Amino acid sequence: MMNLKDLSLSELEQWCAERGHARYRARQLWRWLYQAQERVPARMTNLPERLRQQLEDETYVDAVWVDKVFTDRNTASLKAVLRLCDGVGIEAAALLYRFGYTACLSSQAGCRMACVFCASGQSWERNLSSGEIVDQVLRLADVAERPMSRVVLMGVGEPLDNYAQVVKALRQLHQPQGVNMGYRHMTVSTCGLVPQMHWLADEGMAVNLAISLHAVDDEVRKALLPVAARRHSLVEIAEAARNYSERTGRQITFEYALIDRINDSDESAQRLAEYTRAVKGHVNLIGLNPVEGCELMATPRAGQVRFLQKLRREGISATMRRSLGVSINAACGQLRRG
Ligand code: SF4
16 A cells, blocks of 8 residues: 555656546645545545545555644644554644744654754654655644644754655645645755755755754764764865855754853854854754753853854844743654654
8 A cells, every 4th residue: 555645746647647547637636635635535526436446445645643732831832743654653843933833844753863962863763754744744734723834844853864755745745736835934954964955955946954053163063963973074064055055045044052061152152153154144042952861951041142142243143042842842852753
């Protein structure tokens, strides 16, 4: 049996054609899947009966089920514990901002990058398929009772370590006959996988790219993000970031979690300012969120404000991200394999 949502629209056209149906049937089916969100082929009333039977016999529609939902009463943000067809668990979150909900999606069950401050990096199971990534958006919309306005690939997993399926999922979400989300409303985060950043620059998608930097010294970075930082230096990351920005016209965001006495000195702020200026990027600061088993602490609030002001005095575009979902363990670095 095949997950229908693992197919792109052109693959679905091909699938229909191979079974003797006109290609426009694929577009009808696509609307059933992503606009009407119909799960039962028998109810797809404008499709011929033979096609409905073939769908019933050869495919399935649901790839992701909701096990549990936690709601943060203060922010109306929510976290969903999700189950995949083979029983693997993942988590995703819907974070409420002024403009609506942002879906924070998982791209892998677990993560191979082993960043020391991250719950997701403590185990590894498998990559998610494009259909499993796309279905998270639909399930989150179900539980939030509102469509998702934006998606960020910042949940469990390193998105660029599952490159092909992530890119395919973003194209599926963009498809006008379906979810119809603009690429500028999508953000891919990476801990700095340089070759994939270059590939993404050539995809013609111009999604936002957020780089989890967290340190401006290669040795400190190796201690915090051991796998990624051993593969690629800060210089290589800056080159890939500059190339991405030039090719897509998108400003790069550097994510920087402030960690007490590790990366929050005035000198770190100065070096971060220089690094960011060189690629005309933006800095998004956040206090490190607590994760079980990790002894690192967030920089105290006063230190966070001082760091932000220092960047701004250097003329750097910088913001302090509101940490949504901490009470339900749905904030950055807190999502895990279910
Ligand atoms: S921070 Fe991102 S890349 Fe690092 S372990 Fe967590 S999910 Fe993986």
